[in-house]
Amino acid sequence: MNKSRQILLHIFIWTLLVLMFMFLGSGGKNPSYTSLVIFVYFGIVNIAVFYTNYLLILPTFLNRKRYVWCAISIILLVILSTFIKCGLAYYFYNIVMVRNEGKYVMDFWQYFSSAFFVGCVFIFLSTVLKFIIDWFMNEKIKTKLENEKLTSELAFLKSQINPHFLFNSLNNIYSLAYQKSDKTPEAVMKLSEIMRYMLYESNEATVKLDDEIRYLQNYIELQKLRFKDKAYIKFEIDGETNDKRITPLILISFVENAFKHGIATDKDNPIKIVLNVSSNKLFFQVVNRKSVQNKDETGGIGLLNVKRRLDLLYDGEFRLHIDDHESIYNCELYLDL
Known part of the structure; x- marks a missing residue:
C-alpha cells in the first residue's frame, strides 16, 4: 500500500x-x-x-x-x-x-x-x-530475501546442469569421432537438439511433461550412438502425460547417472527406465547394473544437484528412494505434479 x-x-x-x-x-x-x-x-x-x-x-x-x-x-x-x-x-x-x-x-x-x-x-x-x-x-x-536467495540458488544449480551434461556428451562425441564413426554427425545433431531445449525451452519454471520426456529420449538416443547401438535400454511410459507439467531438467540426472555408473551393454540386464503418471502423481524409476570401472571423479555433481533442486522446488511434495546395492542401483522418485 x-x-x-x-x-x-x-x-x-x-x-x-x-x-x-x-x-x-x-x-x-x-x-x-x-x-x-x-x-x-x-x-x-x-x-x-x-x-x-x-x-x-x-x-x-x-x-x-x-x-x-x-x-x-x-x-x-x-x-x-x-x-x-x-x-x-x-x-x-x-x-x-x-x-x-x-x-x-x-x-x-x-x-x-x-x-x-x-x-x-x-x-x-x-x-x-x-x-x-x-x-x-x-x-x-x-x-523477499529468501525468494531472491532461492532464485539465485536455483539459477546456479541449473547453470551447473548444462556444463555437466555438455562435458559428458562431448566426451561421447569425441569417442565417436576418434573411432571415425559415420554416426558422429548424427550425434552432433542430437546434441544440438538437446542443447536447444536446455538453453531456450527450459527457461520457464515448468515445462510440458511430454517435452521433458522427448528430451530424455533424445539423450538416450545420443547414448545409443556412443555404444554403436549396442546399448540396451528399456524405457516404459504409462499414463496420461499430455496435460501435465514438471520442472525442467529434473529427471535427466538419474538417467545420466545410470549410463555413467552402470552397464548399458548387458542385453540380459538392460537399463530400465519407468515413467508412470496417475492423476497428478508421477513415478519415475531408473534401475541399472553397477560398473566397477565407471567412477565419477568429480564427486557426483548431477545427483547432488537434482536432490538440492527437489528440496527447493518440491519441498514436502516428493519422495526420493535410492537402493545402492552391491551390483544394482535402483532410484525411485515419487513427485506431485
Missing part, C-alpha cells in the same frame, strides 16, 4: 472513531456542543500523541536501540499532552470539569491522572501498531 492510501486510511479510521464516540457519548442523539468539545479537541490531542510516538519517537530512538532516550521522550510527551488537556479542560471548565448539572466538580489532580492515563493508552496503542507494522515489514523483507 502506497503512502497516500495509508494516509487516507488513517484519516478515515480516526474520523470514524471520533464520530462513533461522539454518537455514543450523546446517547444516540444529535451530538451536542459538549460532545464536540470533548471528542474533537481532546481527540486531536490524543491523536497527536499517537502519531508523535509512532512517527517520531519510536523510529528515532527505538530503531537505534536508544531505549533510555526513548523512555524519557515518551514520558515527557505524555506529561506535555496531559498539561495541554488540563489547559483545555479549564478553558472549557463548565463543559469538562462540571458534570451532572453542576453537582459534581472534578478537581485538578483527578483530571490530571485521568488525562495522564489516557495519554499512556494512546502511547501503548501506537507502540503496538509500530511493532506489528515492523514485524510484517520484516517478514516481507525476509520472504
Whole structure:
C-alpha cells in the first residue's frame, strides 16, 4: 500500500472513531456542543500523541536501540499532552470539569491522572501498531530475501546442469569421432537438439511433461550412438502425460547417472527406465547394473544437484528412494505434479 492510501486510511479510521464516540457519548442523539468539545479537541490531542510516538519517537530512538532516550521522550510527551488537556479542560471548565448539572466538580489532580492515563493508552496503542507494522515489514523483507536467495540458488544449480551434461556428451562425441564413426554427425545433431531445449525451452519454471520426456529420449538416443547401438535400454511410459507439467531438467540426472555408473551393454540386464503418471502423481524409476570401472571423479555433481533442486522446488511434495546395492542401483522418485 502506497503512502497516500495509508494516509487516507488513517484519516478515515480516526474520523470514524471520533464520530462513533461522539454518537455514543450523546446517547444516540444529535451530538451536542459538549460532545464536540470533548471528542474533537481532546481527540486531536490524543491523536497527536499517537502519531508523535509512532512517527517520531519510536523510529528515532527505538530503531537505534536508544531505549533510555526513548523512555524519557515518551514520558515527557505524555506529561506535555496531559498539561495541554488540563489547559483545555479549564478553558472549557463548565463543559469538562462540571458534570451532572453542576453537582459534581472534578478537581485538578483527578483530571490530571485521568488525562495522564489516557495519554499512556494512546502511547501503548501506537507502540503496538509500530511493532506489528515492523514485524510484517520484516517478514516481507525476509520472504523477499529468501525468494531472491532461492532464485539465485536455483539459477546456479541449473547453470551447473548444462556444463555437466555438455562435458559428458562431448566426451561421447569425441569417442565417436576418434573411432571415425559415420554416426558422429548424427550425434552432433542430437546434441544440438538437446542443447536447444536446455538453453531456450527450459527457461520457464515448468515445462510440458511430454517435452521433458522427448528430451530424455533424445539423450538416450545420443547414448545409443556412443555404444554403436549396442546399448540396451528399456524405457516404459504409462499414463496420461499430455496435460501435465514438471520442472525442467529434473529427471535427466538419474538417467545420466545410470549410463555413467552402470552397464548399458548387458542385453540380459538392460537399463530400465519407468515413467508412470496417475492423476497428478508421477513415478519415475531408473534401475541399472553397477560398473566397477565407471567412477565419477568429480564427486557426483548431477545427483547432488537434482536432490538440492527437489528440496527447493518440491519441498514436502516428493519422495526420493535410492537402493545402492552391491551390483544394482535402483532410484525411485515419487513427485506431485
